[in-house]
Amino acid sequence: xxxxxxxxxxxxxxxxxxxxxxxxxxxxxxxxxxxxxxxxxxxxxxxxxxxxxxxxxxxxxxxxxxxxxxxxxxxxxxxxxxxxxxxxxxxxxxxxxxxxxxxxxxxxxxxxxxxxxxxxxxxxxxxxxxxxxxxxxxxxxxxxxxxxxxxxxxxxxxxxxxxxxxxxxxxxxxxxxxxxxxxxxxxxxxxxxxxxxxxxxxxxxxxxxxxxxxxxxxxxxxxxxxxxxxxxxxxxxxxxxxxxxxxxxxxxxxxxxxx
Numbered sequence: 001x002x003x004x005x006x007x008x009x010x011x012x013x014x015x016x017x018x019x020x021x022x023x024x025x026x027x028x029x030x031x032x033x034x035x036x037x038x039x040x041x042x043x044x045x046x047x048x049x050x051x052x053x054x055x056x057x058x059x060x061x062x063x064x065x066x067x068x069x070x071x072x073x074x075x076x077x078x079x080x081x082x083x084x085x086x087x088x089x090x091x092x093x094x095x096x097x098x099x100x101x102x103x104x105x106x107x108x109x110x111x112x113x114x115x116x117x118x119x120x121x122x123x124x125x126x127x128x129x130x131x132x133x134x135x136x137x138x139x140x141x142x143x144x145x146x147x148x149x150x151x152x153x154x155x156x157x158x159x160x161x162x163x164x165x166x167x168x169x170x171x172x173x174x175x176x177x178x179x180x181x182x183x184x185x186x187x188x189x190x191x192x193x194x195x196x197x198x199x200x201x202x203x204x205x206x207x208x209x210x211x212x213x214x215x216x217x218x219x220x221x222x223x224x225x226x227x228x229x230x231x232x233x234x235x236x237x238x239x240x241x242x243x244x245x246x247x248x249x250x251x252x253x254x255x256x257x258x259x
Contacts, residue, residue: 011144014060047125054132070139071203093199096246097209100239104216130211137162138197138206152251155194163187188240192247199250
């Protein structure tokens with residue numbers, strides 16, 4: 001079997017298997033976990049279905065030998081510079097997300113950190129989400145779509161898919177206002193993080209940013225899927241719109257460079 005044949009078809013099959021099997025099983029646990037307050041979010045709440053999702057995509061990438069294609073070429077070459085995109089120009093591209101995360105961290109520290117056991121479980125769960133979602137959407141799906149439609153179309157298409165997936169929470173909670181807002185934020189986030197993946201040719205910085213973003217936002221505004229929270233809108237929307245503009249600029253630069 002030629003594992004490099006029809007990457008678009010293969011990536012869509014992997015995505016659909018996850019969506020129809022693991023994500024379908026996640027309905028009830030998804031509601032139970034994401035409806036908890038921060039005080040209830042204790043060390044006994046490891047999200048096993050997120051762990052299953054992570055294991056699934058990692059095994060798929062290893063089996064297909066797609067490490068370079070999904071933005072993990074540094075693992076094969078053994079070059080930490082390739083894995084983390086540690087080059088001067090690349091690091092310049094990360095100044096804005098780094099600044100935003102530092103600002104949000106200040107808000108979190110001002111509010112106060114949760115207990116150690118709660119903090120540990122938030123870190124673990126958000127790390128699993130960051131790795132899985134970047135591997136699936138900016139790794140496997142991005143490679144498949146870009147192989148047929150090009151990288152800038154892949155950035156838009158994977159961002160739309162990423163946003164649409166977040167609409168599922170509306171069917172779980174019945175709160176379609178919140179899910180629509182979440183989907184919009186996910187679409188915007190998915191677009192600009194895809195532009196970083198294009199520019200840096202690695203998903204590792206995206207994984208780190210995604211993980212830290214989720215971790216800080218959850219600690220700052222828990223119960224993000226229960227009700228539409230104006231406080232969450234005020235915190236996330238300006239940053240996401242700024243990232244959206246930043247992503248469009250990076251996409252334009254990439255198109256001009258390749259034209």
